[in-house]
Amino acid sequence: MTRRLGLALLLVAFATSWVLAQTAADRRRSGYQDMGEALQKMQDDDGGNPGLLFVQLGRQLWDKPAGSGGKSCADCHAIAGMKGVAARYPAIPKGADKPIDLEGRINLCRTDHQRAEPLAPESQDLLSLEAWVAYQSRGVPIAPTDDARLVPFRARGETLYRLRQGQLNLSCAICHDDNAGNKLAGATIPQAHPTGYPVYRLEWQTLGSLKRRLRNCLVGIRAEAPGYAAPDYIALELFLMDRARGMPIEVPAVRP
Amino acid sequence: MSNVMVNVPKTAKPGEMIELKALIMHPMETGFRSGTNGRIIPRNIIQRFAATWNGQEIFAMAFSPAIAANPFVSFFAVARQSGTIEFHWTGDEGFDVKEQVAITVG
């Protein structure tokens, strides 16, 4: 009797401390929680989320042969094997020494394995393929790889995140750490976790990548936005994904 | 290549009211925006969306430029007979897309 009581009390103590630890430590919110109910419904509607049109397109492209080899993605990869991939990118491909993002990975497959032309940055085909791959990780917690080689790149990302830049002399941290939850020109400032990329942004009226969003931020603070090939975007993404570690992937997200 | 997502229940009881959802990829360019060269981007919209059930029209909608890009429409219909529901979008630049779904009522 006492042993059972003891065990029960232990369980209660464990559960309470676990809950307290969670609520005390993790105040992170996805941008989903900063949107109005109507937009949350739009994202949740599997029959009406506009990002799903691109996921569907990506699924068709996945099966479509490309390049001089006439191979499709499906010829090498079972789509089920893509689960978890988006949750751990950016990563360093075999034989390379610099990290790439998911778009870079898709293009590397195209050039190296399919012997096809790389897809242009921000092109509908590239975004749709990325959306289809990332969609396989829907609900999977973000889990960056513990590759020691990524450390200096991630550190660069953190430096950029805290760097004041542009004519407005703002850093990412000033808005997204210090002022998340406050209003900026009528809009709620989110914490900026990349849980839903590629995202259907209403501002764009189409799907777009994290790079595109980062460029919008840079233009917003009146800083110069480097071209899409700049490695600083990968560095930032590495830092942001680490900062969002454990948060579930919600592709395709809808954002204002 | 047009990209469409329609959401219609596969089966329904006779007299049951069902919700039909239709989403299509389309820029719905209003004709009121200027490009980076300062010139108006020409209008390019879907003008009409209609649905038929076994050939009988059950819904028709005229879109204006005020309908959002990648237009989404949901409406209702009372299930009466098994058959084919067809959605039809037409618009600028010869846009003409049809999508059919089968439904079993009974």
Place this chain on the structure above:
Amino acid sequence: MRQRETKRVIPRPQAEGSLRPQEGSLAALGMTALPRRAVFAGALAITVVPLAAAHATPDAMAAAIKEVTGDAAVREAKVKLDIPPLVENGNAVPLTVSVESPMSEQDHVKAIHVFNEKNPQPHVFDARLGPPNGKAEIATRIKLNDSQRVVAIAELSSGAFVSGSAEVIVTLAACVEDLT
């Protein structure tokens, strides 16, 4: 939020890259004040008068509504607009219009017309309904380029018109926003 300061009354001359010529107001919809019964004749389409740089005004909305209702009285009843009161981005605003109606052969909604008062043109959509729908409810996503009122007019099988409206605050403009 960028606002267009200049108001142009004269339509832009037809040049490459500008609006295509349109036929005139709602002729293609069959919506003229005279043969109101032939309201949805033939092709159902909204033609837009090419006032590319002008803004719609509440008067323009009233005129557009009058083209549909003519001199008939419009009762504010039965029509509900479900639209978020505060919109984060005017490019895709979810809207649901529902009209209380049994949707029977004897008593149903024939058409729902939605208008706005501050977009460059006053129409949003026009829909034709009937007893096969069972419920007079339509959901879609619309563009709103400013905080404004959205009005829905429902035409009943009896020939009567009922309406409803909603005020929306838009924190970011759609339609006339320039690309950068």
